[in-house]
Amino acid sequence: MTRTASRLLVDCLVEQGCDRVFTVPGESFLPVLDSLADCGAIDTVTCRQEGGVAFMACADGAMTGKPGVAFVTRGPGATNASIGVHVAMQDSQPMILFVGDVDRGMRDREGFQEVDFPAFFAPLAKWAAKIDDASRIPEYVARAWSTAISGRPGPVVLALPEDMLHEVDIASPVRPAVTRPAQAPCPDAMGTMMRMIADAAAPLAIVGGAGWHERSRHYFTEFAERIGLPVATAFRRQDALPPSSSVYAGNLGYGPNPKLVERVKQADLLLVVGARLGEATTDGYSLITPDHPDQSLIHVHPDPVELDSVYRTDLALCADMAEFAESAALWDTDDIIPFDAGPQAHDEWLAWNTPREEPQFDLDLALAMQSARRLLPDDAIICNGAGNYAGWWHRYWPYAGFPSQLAPTAGAMGYGVPAAVAAARRFPDRCVVAAAGDGCFLMNGQELATAAQYNLDLLVILFDNSTYGTIRMHQEREYPGREASTHLANPDFALMAQSYGGWGKRVATNAEFDAALEEAVAKTGIRLIHCITDIEQLSASGVTVSGLRAK
Known part of the structure; x- marks a missing residue:
């Protein structure tokens, strides 16, 4: 042909x-x-x-x-x-x-x-x-x-x-579809891994990354729950394990639960599955160092090039994530006495994940997240780019479905709106949220025109503090009281959404946010809530401008 x-x-x-x-x-x-x-x-x-x-x-x-x-x-x-x-x-x-x-x-x-x-x-x-x-x-x-x-x-x-x-009369035949090689883990290595876990006093798993998908999630959850193994997710891989799991310990990255950080430090065995242990997950290679003295490292990854490339590995397993997880779930673990640490770590995460009750700002973002949890489905697909605003979602949102987190581990701004467009096109029956900061949104906010052209349903929740917040936070740490080049003069984002044929509302208090969100979930198409926030709310961990200056 x-x-x-x-x-x-x-x-x-x-x-x-x-x-x-x-x-x-x-x-x-x-x-x-x-x-x-x-x-x-x-x-x-x-x-x-x-x-x-x-x-x-x-x-x-x-x-x-x-x-x-x-x-x-x-x-x-x-x-x-x-x-x-x-x-x-x-x-x-x-x-x-x-x-x-x-x-x-x-x-x-x-x-x-x-x-x-x-x-x-x-x-x-x-x-x-x-x-x-x-x-x-x-x-x-x-x-x-x-x-x-x-x-x-x-x-x-x-x-x-x-x-x-433009060439014509090309007779080359189409090649048949290729499939991803699904390498099973070595049985001897699996046996060694199980013995290492059984001998550990304080093991911890870190999961999510290359080749991770729903099958990996299902089987690894089954394995970890059976032995009480606490499981943390790598940076922006929070849907890698159901947050309802009795062993889910929370997420690593920027602004993690201090109790989880301490648990990582005290672990004598780390089982890392799929994650590369990059800079964000390891807090600049300091929480887990490349040589990790006094800790054993089992690293499971689908690519042999990644194993032992940065981290000294005590046991390296090159395997497909789903094949590994299923093998672990089917393995006889009678020699492993179930750990109490998994449920304990989950309780610590629940306490960290629960928003406070009393507002500290006119529009308190922790309370706004509480309202989002009440009004939006917990399997909503949350799409965000880079910025401190994302920290409130990372800390308080459950990420219950899979996939439910689209967020660049590379820290690129402007990712949220395009990702939401792709998600709304791929999953038209699911709730899709573009979580944005004012700086992040304007880097690719014009893709709302794409959403309008294809009649997509997506909700934008935009936190506007008129500042490049992450940079301002670092600036206040390094040069207290000397703000330079981080202030932003912003448009009325609600009117912008309306100009694309959507619905928009500007809010400045939690009562206004709750009313707007209730109105938004009852509508379809493009919906945008423009949240005017206080610059003092620099991070979900409680960092404020005045606090940094006081130091």
């Missing part, structure tokens, strides 16, 4: 299981757009900025376990999209970014918007390449799909020379 190069590319994506692509159209890949228009199997979502496109693809990959797919044009399009590639890499999420490129005959002349994309993306992606030969499109697409989902999942970038896409 002969076909055009662009049609072959689209057919290859369909064969691999791609059902949605995100794009800002560009003239460099017009043939692909034309082929997608005739493809009923792929939903093409047109967006407003390539950074939003890449964030949506990254979030889609996080939700499905399949590569999220994006198409952007060369030069500015690709460089805008690079932020999403970086997030997908640091978050270990499968993604493929296709970039329309200059004609092959124009290369190396610094043509219009020309960039050496394999060189540019090499430090950001698992693999970056250029398809020069149309007959090899099936080979490249299959390899890209396999690379994105295998081992530690991550992003792949493929450049598409414009003239190559």
Whole structure:
């Protein structure tokens, strides 16, 4: 069968299981757009900025376990999209970014918007390449799909020379769909792991990360509950374990429960499953040091490259997360005397997770979270970017469903709204919330236009303290009383939502917030609550400007 190069590319994506692509159209890949228009199997979502496109693809990959797919044009399009590639890499999420490129005959002349994309993306992606030969499109697409989902999942970038896409009569057959290799754990290593746990006095598990999904969550919860093993989740992986589990101990990262921090320090055995033990999870590699003296480390990860790369490992297991979790759940654990620590750690988390009753500010964000827990379903998908505002969600929201947390571990601002668009498109029957700060929202808030175009239901809860709050907090620590470059002059965000055809309300007290949230949940479409907050509320851990200055 002969076909055009662009049609072959689209057919290859369909064969691999791609059902949605995100794009800002560009003239460099017009043939692909034309082929997608005739493809009923792929939903093409047109967006407003390539950074939003890449964030949506990254979030889609996080939700499905399949590569999220994006198409952007060369030069500015690709460089805008690079932020999403970086997030997908640091978050270990499968993604493929296709970039329309200059004609092959124009290369190396610094043509219009020309960039050496394999060189540019090499430090950001698992693999970056250029398809020069149309007959090899099936080979490249299959390899890209396999690379994105295998081992530690991550992003792949493929450049598409414009003239190559126009070629006709390409006879290459479509390659069959590839699947993620599901490596089972070594039985001898599993036996060693169980003996190490049985011999431990204070073990602790840290879970969530590369290749983690609902099956992993189910079986590991079953295993941990059976032996009373306390389980913490890695930074922004809070849906990796049901918060209702009797052994759920809370989350690590920025502003964790001090009792959980102490529990990590006192642990004599750490079982780390899926997590990389990155900077945020380990508080700058200080809570758990790379050599972790007086602690044994069992590290389970799907990619052998990750094991022993940063942390000295006492027992390394390279295995698929679900295969490992199921093996652990089915293992005979009669030799392990159940620990009391799991339920104790869960009680400590419940106390930390419960908002206080008395307000300390006109719009107290802890009490606002209490109202959100009362009025929103506990399996709502919460999408946020970077900023101290996210700390209230991380501390007080239950993240009961899976997936229910879309948040970049790379700390990228502007992720929340695009991720919410992707979530609302993927799960139209679930409640989707874009949690935002004023600074974070305006980095990709224009993607509300995408939500409006596709009639999506999503709720934006925006905390506005007219400041880049996280930077202001660090600024007050380092230069007390010398605010510089962190103040923001903001628009009326509620009116902005209304301009997109949505509903918006501006609130400044908890009573107004509660009334607005009750009104919002009764509506559909775009809804935005613009929350005017006090700069004194710098973090969910109680850090204030005046407190920092007093120090």
